[in-house]
Amino acid sequence: MVTSSILVLFLLGLTAAAVLAAASKVLHVEEDPRIAEVEGCFPGANCGGCGYPGCNAAAGAIVKGEAAPEICVAGGPEIAENIAAIMGLEASFKEPKVANNICTGGSRANLLFDYEGVEDCRAEALLYGGEKSCGLGCLGLGSCVKVCGFDAIRLNEDGVPVVDMNACVSCGKCAEVCPTGAIRVSGMTMDLLHLNKIDDCLAPCMQKCPAQIDVRTYINQMKNGDMRGALLTMKERNPLPLAVGRLCPAPCETICRRNIADDGVAIHTLHRFVADWEMNSGSRVNLNCNPPSGHKVAIIGAGPAGLSAAYFLRRIGHEPVIFEKREQTGGMMKGVIPEYRLPSKVVDWEVQTILDLGVEVKNGVEFGKDITFETLERDGFEAVFIATGAWKVPALELENSKAEGVMDAVTFLEEVGKSITDLKGKKVVVIGDTNTAMDVVRSAARLDCNVTSLVGCIQRKMSANKNEVKRATELGSELLFLTKPTRFIAENGKVSGVEYIEVQYKDPKKALGDPLPVEGTEQTIDADLVVIATDRVPDMTPFTDAEGNIPFKINKKTGGIDCDKTSMQTSMPNVFVGGELHTGRSIIIQAVADGRMAARGIHHFVTEGEIPEPKNPQLRVIPESILKNMDVTYTIPRIKVPEITVEERKSTFKEEVKGSIVYEAARKEGSRCLRCGLTCYDAEAGAEYAQDSDVQKFSELGKE
CATH class of the missing domain: 3.50.50.60 (FAD/NAD(P)-binding domain)
Structure with a gap:
């Protein structure tokens, strides 16, 4: 019985083999030999980053014309060119991409629960909602490390992933398994043109900065001695760091989270320090550019x-x-x-x-x-x-506004050092509350004249930066607040004075709206020169046709x-x-x-051909990023930047008022940065300076 059963099974197997052999001959399809050649060009990673399930499938897609020669994410331009040669094509430029981590939080953020044995970020997020109160936070279980087939990611001592840019091949596996979006894959174009999103890990300073500069990163790089990295971080958003480091009124500093504890970080000073480092070195840091696109x-x-x-x-x-x-x-x-304020040599560089x-x-x-x-x-x-x-300064429609000696602020500043070189003994009246007005006041004072400025508001309502106002008054110039010119006095067609009137708000305490004239307060002031600096507006003349039409909507x-x-x-x-x-x-x-x-x-x-709308753009400060209290351990005095004396300022146009700082001073100021995320911060910032005599613990303040 057993023997016959074995014989039957043997005959069935033999018959099936014969049928399969015959079928294979009938159904056999010769594989295109180019598939093997193309696959042989690949590094054999089988990472799937190209979107196909392995290198063989990717090679097949290329041969069928369904994929381009440069499809391999793990390969470089040489591999793409080799594949293109096999296919008789030309490899086009493919911008390289790498993974990057946007979360620097680690254990600093508030914990919501214990892990209880879960060892996968996705499972943790699914079961518990994630580690941090910040929805962007890295969970720190290293799922990204486990899926990386190129040893391009490791966890640092804080449990935060660090990407090795040289090893990363942008396969995207780490980003796929990250449940919070803390890891993203991007290239140079994406990095340079990325607009802040509300689901980015944004410190308050980054939210407030119009250019969206990654302040916390460049300060941390500078503090660690990576000046080149700090400069490149700045230049991802700002190609004019030298000028911005001198002229920007630093709105980022007013919202710096450090203000909750003591004084905001001197971000503007550190920005200039990093930019000056490059110029003072005499050589430029190399900036990568993509090949010409033809556009x-x-x-x-x-x-x-x-x-x-x-x-x-x-x-x-x-x-x-x-x-x-x-x-x-x-x-x-x-x-x-x-x-x-801004030397020509700096602009030229x-x-x-x-x-x-x-x-x-x-x-x-x-x-x-x-x-x-x-x-x-x-x-x-x-x-x-x-x-x-x-560039256009609107004229004031007042009596004698076209008299000789009445000029606009832009013309005045352009002519200083040219046709205007000496105003000794002259009386100059500047009208306006703008930064341009303060530039005129400061420049005129340097030409050894008596300067008076008519300002139509109270000081805190001035549009000029408060530091510029301070610089103007330090030179001995007089600012007459809540005053408004009513007419220019002229003799023989030349200005000789200004008549003005005092103005006041309806509610002086709230200081809202435009101040109104106060009857009976008219006064006059002598003037050899009057400079109008009330505003600057665009000149639409180049865009206006013969009929006076402008092809654009005007705001x-x-x-x-x-x-x-x-x-x-x-x-x-x-x-x-x-x-x-x-x-x-x-x-x-x-x-x-x-x-x-x-x-x-x-x-x-x-x-x-069309411009995509950015998703979730960050257009205003994110409410949850504004904290009321912070538990910060150390207080370090804000840096004091050296300045030339007031007397020296009166005699020079060439020397900058603000001086330079040294690296150790910059590093110490950088240590005050809390490296904020959206809601987290480094409470131990500045610990490396704990032994310095000027450093105290917040808990000990006021006890001496």
């Missing part, structure tokens, strides 16, 4: 916004050309802002860094006369960014050209706008930010 972009105006847009467009591979009306490049940074990337500037070319939107389109420019600034609030708030695209689809032509009178960091946002919009427009 030409015209930029009208070589000020901060135009230079910023050109910088970002060139770095991501496009070909910007700047057209500038003046013979100098730099906008108001060159020849208007005084040397003692900064501009040259951008030109060295391959950006072309054509000086002496005026829009509306030498070039137009039509001529630029004929010349092959696919998009235009207009950033001609706000009634700013007086500038209106546009989409994130793409900077105007009502003309191929025209973008930024800087003071859009915002009206503003600060330099806003112009830099506009240039970057415009570069993002232009990039999508010329490559895709």
Whole structure:
């Protein structure tokens, strides 16, 4: 019985084998030999980062024409070129990408529960909702480390993943298993053009900065001696760190979380220190640029916004050309802002860094006369960014406003050192409360004259930065608050004085609205020169046709050209706008930010034909990031920056008022940074200086 059963099974097996053999001959399909050749080019990682289940499947897709030769994420350009040669194709440029961790929190954030034995981030998040009160926090169980097949990720002592940029092949596996989005894969274009999102790990300073500079990272890099890394972090958002480090009023410092405990970190000072490090070294840090894409972009105006847009467009591979009306490049940074605030050599260094990337500037070319939107389109420019600034000072419609000796602030500042070299014994009246007005006051005082400024509000309501107001008064200038000119007095066509009246708010305590004239308070003041510095507005003349029409919508609030708030695209689809032509009178960091946002919009427009709306953009400060109390251990006095004396200032235009700081002082100030996340912070910041005599524990303050 057993023997017969075995025989039956043997015959069945033999029959099945025969059938399968016959079927294989009938159904056999010869595999394209190129699949094996292509697969042989791959590094054999089988990581799946390309989207196919292994290298063989990816090779098959390439041979079928379903995938490009550069599909392999683990391979470089050489592998792509080898595959392209097999297929008789040309490999196109593929921008490399790497993983990066946006969370630096570790054990500093508030814990919601104990892990209770769970050892996988996804399971932890699924079962308990995650470790931190911050929804972006790294759970620290190392799921990303476990899935990485290239040993590119490790956990540091705080349980936070650290990515080895040289080992990472951007397969994306780590990002796939991260349940909170703490790890993301990105490339240079994405990094340079990324706009802050509410689901990013944003410190308050990053939220407040118009340019979205990663303050906590560059301060930490500087503190650890990585000056090159700190500079590159800054230049991901700001191509003009030298100028910004001197001119920015630092809104980031007012919201610094350290203010809750003592004084905010001197972010502005550290920003300048890092930027000065590069210039003082005499050599420029190398900035990577993608190969030319063939997309030409015209930029009208070589000020901060135009230079910023050109910088970002060139770095991501496009070909910007700047057209500038003046013979100098730099906008108001060159020849208007005084040397003692921003030296020409600093501007020249900064501009040259951008030109060295391959950006072309054509000086002496005026829009509306030498070039137009039509001529630029004929010349092959696919998009235009207009950033001609706000150079026009509105005239005051007062009696004798056109008398000799009445001039606008921009003209005055341009002529200082040229036609205006000595005002000794003269009486100068400056009208306005702007930063430009304070520049005029400070410059006039240096020319040995008597300066009086009529300011139509109280000091805290001035649009000028409080430090600029302080600098003006230190030179002996008189600021007459709550005063308004009513007419100019002239003799033989030349100004000789100003009549003004006192003004007051309806409710002086609240100081709301425009101050109103107080009857019976009219006075006069002698003047040899009157400088109007009440405002600066864009000049729309270059964009106005013969009938007086402007092809753009004008923002009634700013007086500038209106546009989409994130793409900077105007009502003309191929025209973008930024800087003071859009915002009206503003600060330099806003112009830099506009240039970057415009570069993002232009990039999508010329490559895709449409501009995607950013998802969850961070447009205002995130409420939960504003804390009321903090448990910080150490207090370290804020750094004091050296300055030249008031007497020295009176005699020089060339020397900067603020001096330099040394590395150890910068490092100590950097240690005050709490390395904040969205809701977490480093309570032990500054511990390395605990033994210094000027460092105290917060718990001991007031006990002495």
